[in-house]
Amino acid sequence: MLQADRLVYTHPGASLTFELSFAARPGEVTNVSGQSGAGKSTLLDLIAGFLDPASGTLTLDSRNLLPLPPEERPVSILFQSETLFEHLSAARNIELGLPRGLAKGDKDVRIAEALAEVGLPGVMAQRAETLSGGEKQRVALARTLLRNRPVLLLDEPFSALDDATRATTRQLVKSLTERHQWITLLVSHHADDVAALAARRYRLESGRLTLEA
Numbered sequence: 001m002l003q004a005d006r007l008v009y010t011h012p013g014a015s016l017t018f019e020l021s022f023a024a025r026p027g028e029v030t031n032v033s034g035q036s037g038a039g040k041s042t043l044l045d046l047i048a049g050f051l052d053p054a055s056g057t058l059t060l061d062s063r064n065l066l067p068l069p070p071e072e073r074p075v076s077i078l079f080q081s082e083t084l085f086e087h088l089s090a091a092r093n094i095e096l097g098l099p100r101g102l103a104k105g106d107k108d109v110r111i112a113e114a115l116a117e118v119g120l121p122g123v124m125a126q127r128a129e130t131l132s133g134g135e136k137q138r139v140a141l142a143r144t145l146l147r148n149r150p151v152l153l154l155d156e157p158f159s160a161l162d163d164a165t166r167a168t169t170r171q172l173v174k175s176l177t178e179r180h181q182w183i184t185l186l187v188s189h190h191a192d193d194v195a196a197l198a199a200r201r202y203r204l205e206s207g208r209l210t211l212e213a
Contacts, residue, residue, distance in 0.1 A: 001025055002151055002183045007046055007056035018042060018207040020056070026150070026181040029174065029197040031188065034204035040187045043204065044153050047185070049073045060151065060183075075151045076144045083140065084128040090115065090139045091124040097143035114142035118172060134165035141176065152177070154186045158193055170196050 007020040018039055024030040032040055045051040047058065049070035058065045065073055084093045094111045102110075115121055118138040128136060137157065144152060154173070158166040174197055177184045186197055194201065201212040 001061060002047075002185075003057075003059050004047075005057045007053045007058060009042065009046060009051060009053045011042070016207050020046070020204075020207075020209050022202055022209050022211075024183045024185055024200065026183050027178050028199040029177055029184045029186050030200045030202065031186045031194045031198035032202045032204055032209070033188070033194065036189075038204045039207065040204055041155065043209075044077070044155055044185070044187065047073075047151070047153060048075050048077060073151075074149045075153060076147050076149045077153045077155065078137070078140055078144060078157045079155050084136055086127070086129040088128060089124065090120070090126050090128060090131065090142075093128055093139055094143045094146060097146040110146055111142070114145045115139075117145060117176075118142045132165070133161050134169055137161065137169055138172065141172065145176070145180070150181070150183055152182045152184045154184060154188070156188055157186075158188070158190065166190075166193070167196075173197065 002024045003022070005021050008017060010017045020043055022030070032043060034040055042051065046053055049068060053066070060074060091111050094114060095107055098107055098110065111124060112121070115124060118141050120135060120138050120142070123131065123135065128139065131139065158169055161169060170193060173184065176182065186193065188194060202209045203212055
């Protein structure tokens with residue numbers, strides 16, 4: 001379980017102080033909603049290690065995450081924009097999620113398996129710029145698979161997709177979360193995303209998280 005207890009943070013020059021507590025379970029999607037500017041990105045940045053809280057705790061299965069720099073935290077992030085290198089192939093983009101030192105044959109097998117799991121078995125050689133928005137998000141998910149990190153942060157990941165593609169990509173995220181027992185935190189303004197995915201819901205307002213019924 002991922003747990004935060006009274007994570008305190010104040011942006012330089014700001015008057016609002018965040019004091020954030022939550023719990024998120026493996027195999028579930030936990031939603032965080034709130035008005036624009038409420039601090040949802042601040043929460044994700046604290047979990048990812050991009051911001052350092054003044055006090056409080058952040059643990060994964062009782063392991064203290066706060067001393068770890070971002071690159072050592074067991075966290076992957078999927079943004080609204082899919083963050084692929086357009087000039088590289090799908091396979092090369094996914095390869096960036098693999099540890100160094102793997103033999104090429106092993107890399108190719110693992111990349112092919114990841115693409116098959118996200119429903120794109122035939123796009124290894126395609127340049128990212130030739131893929132649709134939904135395909136790019138699936139390639140980004142395949143890269144997340146190969147990073148094999150237990151916490152997945154989703155920052156409005158479906159907003160740029162059309163309705164049909166959003167629905168299929170949402171279902172893919174849900175099935176991957178359950179299959180791999182990820183702890184998935186979703187920030188989304190879309191009620192249909194929340195209804196389709198979230199097992200637990202928090203509202204962020206005035207610097208505090210409230211668990212919704």
